[in-house]
Amino acid sequence: MLTSALSVLVLWYTFWAEAENSIELPELLVAANGEVIDSTQAWQSLRRPELLELFRQNIYGRNPVDKPQDLNFELKKVNESAMSGKATLKLVEICYSGPGGKGCIHLTVFIPKKQKRPAPGFLLICNRPRDENIDPTRKVKSHFWPAEEIVERGYIAATFHISDVDPDEHDRFQNGVHGIFDPRHPSRAPDAWGSIAAWAWGASRCMDYFETDGDIDPSRMAVLGHSRGGKTALWCGATDQRFSLVISNESGCTGAALARRKFGEDIQAINHDFPHWFCENYKSFGGREHELPIDQHMLIALMAPRLVYVASASEDDHADPLGEFLSCVYAQPVFDLYHLEGVGASTMPGEHQPRHTGHIGYHLRKGSHNLTLYDWNCFLDFADKHWKPARHAVEK
Numbered sequence: 001m002l003t004s005a006l007s008v009l010v011l012w013y014t015f016w017a018e019a020e021n022s023i024e025l026p027e028l029l030v031a032a033n034g035e036v037i038d039s040t041q042a043w044q045s046l047r048r049p050e051l052l053e054l055f056r057q058n059i060y061g062r063n064p065v066d067k068p069q070d071l072n073f074e075l076k077k078v079n080e081s082a083m084s085g086k087a088t089l090k091l092v093e094i095c096y097s098g099p100g101g102k103g104c105i106h107l108t109v110f111i112p113k114k115q116k117r118p119a120p121g122f123l124l125i126c127n128r129p130r131d132e133n134i135d136p137t138r139k140v141k142s143h144f145w146p147a148e149e150i151v152e153r154g155y156i157a158a159t160f161h162i163s164d165v166d167p168d169e170h171d172r173f174q175n176g177v178h179g180i181f182d183p184r185h186p187s188r189a190p191d192a193w194g195s196i197a198a199w200a201w202g203a204s205r206c207m208d209y210f211e212t213d214g215d216i217d218p219s220r221m222a223v224l225g226h227s228r229g230g231k232t233a234l235w236c237g238a239t240d241q242r243f244s245l246v247i248s249n250e251s252g253c254t255g256a257a258l259a260r261r262k263f264g265e266d267i268q269a270i271n272h273d274f275p276h277w278f279c280e281n282y283k284s285f286g287g288r289e290h291e292l293p294i295d296q297h298m299l300i301a302l303m304a305p306r307l308v309y310v311a312s313a314s315e316d317d318h319a320d321p322l323g324e325f326l327s328c329v330y331a332q333p334v335f336d337l338y339h340l341e342g343v344g345a346s347t348m349p350g351e352h353q354p355r356h357t358g359h360i361g362y363h364l365r366k367g368s369h370n371l372t373l374y375d376w377n378c379f380l381d382f383a384d385k386h387w388k389p390a391r392h393a394v395e396k
């Protein structure tokens, strides 16, 4: 009697758990014209551009400018003996102008001395207070950007602050790059870029600089961000294929998490709380997630065949860890076209069991919403595994 009651319970739980996880998603590999995408060529020439355009039109918005014609770089400072002689520090000013004025991004770069140059590395999109997290003097240190540890592992530690590109406040798109580049129409286009797209644009301008610096290997640069910075890193990686590794740390809603699960923060809430992050069209999908022609697994798929990494934290329900993991799982068909292993599991790994073997990395950290040394060490391990630089290339 007890056994049969137990098995009914187990059966009920299994159905419930499956129903929880099963979700109807838009077709990844069927183009708008009905064509089934079965080759990398069809993916690259037809479906990928089509999906990118759907994300642009409905979520992140359209940039009025790509690389500005007058983009210029000024090396403001070089210190060959930073970090007790372990790194070269470069402070670079990346400036541009448009009809509404001039803007500059202050890029900080630490290049490891022990690494053969050009060196690989990580660009952090910093969304936390500048002085406490990305101090170039290193008087103040934070695990949000453990520059010493990154350099010690043989990687470049680079970062810029999002406020240089566009302050994180809703001022109706007057300041930052919106004020500089947006056309002065009486009304703003419903698919005009929001702040997330603006910050992603800023990360691409840093890549423009990396391409000019002989100490940096632009073919092995990762773009990385936490939370709103993670959403930004993913959109940057989707639009700028020069980044060969794209890392989202707890990016949650409109980052790695599937919108259709409506778990934790949802489209209505995020647009209510942060009306400046996305394009105007996105607001109409609040409560209508199922009508979006896309979902976030497609954003992950846009990184193929490059490397992508999604990190979650066990107590970060607001960002929906399971939804972040499932995006990795459902992106797999595109990696299959390239005969590449993706995340390599369909059930969520436990805490501190990183998955690093395939082209989609994943881990679930124990704890709450944050970017910690544990997360960074996982990203560095993943880069070691896939870029295989440090151990062989280190100058003895």
Ligand code: GTR
Binding pocket: 127, 226, 227, 228, 229, 251, 252, 253, 265, 270, 273
């Ligand atoms: C939260 C927001 C999230 C996430 C986070 C952050 O308040 O709801 O989408 O981006 O901020 O950036 O820390």
